[in-house]
Amino acid sequence: MSRQIPRRLPAATWFGVVGALLLAGFAVFAGQHAAAARGWIDGPSWLLETVAALEDREPSIWVSVGGIAAALLGVWFLIAAFTPGRRTHLPVEGRCDLWVSPRAVEALAADAAERSPGVLHGRGDVQRRRLRVSALLAPGADAGVVAISEAVGERITGLADLELSVQAKEGGR
Amino acid sequence: MRTLAIDRVGAALLGLVLLAAGAAVVDWRFDLVGAWDRLDTGLIRETVEADWFAWAAGGAAVVLAVVALWWLFARVPRPVESGVRLGFSGADRVDVDVRSIAPRLRESLEQSAPVDHVTSSRSRTGTGQLVLLRANVDPRADGESLRRAADDVAASVEAAFPDREVTVRILIDAPRRRGKRRTPRVH
Structure with missing residues (x-):
């Protein structure tokens, strides 16, 4: 069974909204010229004023700032156009179409670590295919990394195929 | 969107x-x-x-x-039709209202899996409709119980719709009140 990966909306979706608003802005610009040229509205055509400004030797400071902003926005649009939406969940092997978010795996791992004897506080961190668990041990507690590792491994068995690493630090008295 | x-x-x-x-x-x-x-x-x-x-x-x-x-x-989501047509023979025709199935699936998942706040949405697929169940995990849960519960839900849907007119997908998210506990546990 081919499964479509759950993803966030790609950035291009939001830029599509901005693009639609920009097109609407161009439409207003063109429409204002048509209306002003036909005498349907009072006031000068914005397009003619823009063309008149082109005859200046140098652009005004605001036009320069606008031009640089347009170039930067253009680069941002191009990056967004080719960036895929980020994966939100990890696949779970099995018969059903089950997906689990990295934050959920982190929560389970942190809880499993905290329930190990001698652990004061646990934290999980999923980065790509690796789960890193940090544990704060009670001072003088007879707690080991192996026990924490086993507890976390047992808890997430069958859920996510992640490389597990545990770091334990003894808390101060 | x-x-x-x-x-x-x-x-x-x-x-x-x-x-x-x-x-x-x-x-x-x-x-x-x-x-x-x-x-x-x-x-x-x-x-x-x-x-x-x-x-x-x-x-x-x-x-x-x-x-x-x-x-x-054009990006405004279109409503998904409520019914799917089951395989039929002769003049008989059966339409199933998928809106009525989603609450049962939510309830089933919430009862059998260590999760809470189960929500559902529907989307069209090539063969029918996909019911997407989304839930927040209980931090005390373990992988096996989650998978078993998800398998049960999927199996019940498969048994009811062998031709895959309705399929189910389950997304497990982080606990809702993650990080609220400020006091470290002391054993």
């Missing part, structure tokens, strides 16, 4: 237009390649002031406005 295929193409085209416009202004300001000196502003003014250009601008405004509105509103 839906993702449209045109979004990527449109964003790329607008990006190129904005980049070109910005580069033209920078060249105008700093005279990097001298394109501005070669620009015949008289010809541009003559064209813009021509009688036909006002009508062309009006036409362009209408087309741009229609495209902008379509681009803006």
